[in-house]
Amino acid sequence: MDENNDPTWFTSRDLFAVHIGCHVTRMEEGYAEAQTELEDYHKNGLGMAHGGVIYSLADLAFAAASNSRRETAVSINATISYMRPITSGLIRAEARETASNRKLATYIVTVYDQQDTACAVFQGTVFKKGANAS
Amino acid sequence: MDENNDPTWFTSRDLFAVHIGCHVTRMEEGYAEAQTELEDYHKNGLGMAHGGVIYSLADLAFAAASNSRRETAVSINATISYMRPITSGLIRAEARETASNRKLATYIVTVYDQQDTACAVFQGTVFKKGANAS
Amino acid sequence: MDENNDPTWFTSRDLFAVHIGCHVTRMEEGYAEAQTELEDYHKNGLGMAHGGVIYSLADLAFAAASNSRRETAVSINATISYMRPITSGLIRAEARETASNRKLATYIVTVYDQQDTACAVFQGTVFKKGANAS
Amino acid sequence: MDENNDPTWFTSRDLFAVHIGCHVTRMEEGYAEAQTELEDYHKNGLGMAHGGVIYSLADLAFAAASNSRRETAVSINATISYMRPITSGLIRAEARETASNRKLATYIVTVYDQQDTACAVFQGTVFKKGANAS
Secondary structure, eight states, X not given: OOGGGOHHHHHHTOHHHHHTTOEEEEEETTEEEEEEEXXXXXXXXXXXXXXXXXXXXXXXXXXXXXXXXXXXXXXXXXXXXXXXXXXXXXXXXXXXXXXXXXXXXXXXXXXXXXXXXXXXXXXXXXXEEEEOXX | OXXXXXXXXXXXXXXXXXXXXXXXXXXXXXXXXXXXXXXXXXXXXXXXXXXXXXXXXHHHHHHHHHTTTSEEEEEEEEEEEEOSOOOSSEEEEXXXXXXXXXXEEEEEEEEEOTTOOEEEEEEEEEEEEEEOOO | OOGGGOHHHHHHTOHHHHHTTOEEEEEETTEEEEEEEOOGGGBOTTSSBOHHHHHHHHHHHHHHHHTXXXXXXXXXXXXXXXXXXXXXXXXXXXXXXXXXXXXXXEEEEEEEOTTOOEEEEEEEEEEEEEEOOO | OOGGXXXXXXXXXXXXXXXXXXXXXXXXXXXXXXXXXXXGGGBOTTSSBOHHHHHHHHHHHHHHHHTTTSEEEEEEEXXXXXXXXXXXXXEEEEEEEEEXXXXXXXXXXXXEXXXXXXXXXEEEEEEEEEEOOO
């Protein structure tokens, strides 16, 4: 089995993702999906999903998508726009590679609430550190 | 004729777009395309399309798309990632609305070179100032 | 006592900040500081502070600074650049208001490691929802 | 004379900056300033300085600051927040290095109107391509 495309494996080595209840659910070349079920500890002072949770879920999908090609890629920056608050249910992030060169790649990640409404948009860039040994 | 969807009209009132040879070529609800032909005065010190040109072309498509719905929308911020240099030919930017609420909307704009390779990715957010009088 | 400037109060109502061990340590008009001690559960698959932790700490300082003026301000977007990995010790984020208007304000947040080296730079914008009732 | 710190030299090789009337006015290690006088051709359809002009002026200061150390640095991405419209007078952008590592550096650029009010905030990252031959 190809562990690089096993989402369970990808989540399990990411201790922060585990701590905040986010997990990768799909992982293909240049694409990944991550999900979390909104819990009380995910909320900010206004009772909505915390920006840090939405960012971290998007970042997890981005990390999975950008490491889907057997090379180590490290995030160098990211931008997120919050369009709608999320107050309950399943939150889902989908990351897709949008442009790349030899050293860099940019991904767009859209975060959806349980009604599949786009609630946040994330754009991240990775620096490719060379092919994995694995 | 609906002047809000007439790309010629949209470009002509934008003096900076005219000055730098960028024009809107399509304009639909939540979508727009803008183009420019790379000229010497578009280049930076390295002989490539200047970041400011690529940004301004993306920004023009973004402005056209975000003003396609008969309400005035002003840009509040934008992020651009440059993935590949462009050294000649036609440059094309396509803007699509990705998420929105009552007051804000976020657009993704992809900038292509003449070979239709994605060379830059732009994410912009507008603040909606209310319906147009027109 | 002015609870709006009590950092303990600000952190305690933010359940996600509590869950990930981040807390506000200073809060003044247009300024705030937040800190966390790096724990194993903060780490990514490479053994470094997770991007989501660094982002969430910066976001907490940003939220505290932008809510320091007795008006509710909600984050509409943010950008973060990661410059250096953090592998141990105290992490500290300082947020300062850089520009504002009646409806929007932009903050720059710098994240430092224990040696006071700038490791990440965050830029965030809030939408002001009007003065607090309190 | 050290041409790397001669702002006139830096502007003159940037054909787009010349075309849009922007020029570098100061250039030191990790710092630069650029200016333009607002002209009619800088305006958008609302009669204000075009986002593309403000971005391009900030980008010029950023390019000058990031190339102030005798190594070639290329912009890989940038974010800009527009806080206040500018309708007349001198526009000034100041770029300062905020964080860096061996390969990357991040700059904050603040754009001021003639009254020295901060009107836009820009954050840009460069990739360092190695020391200049010059």
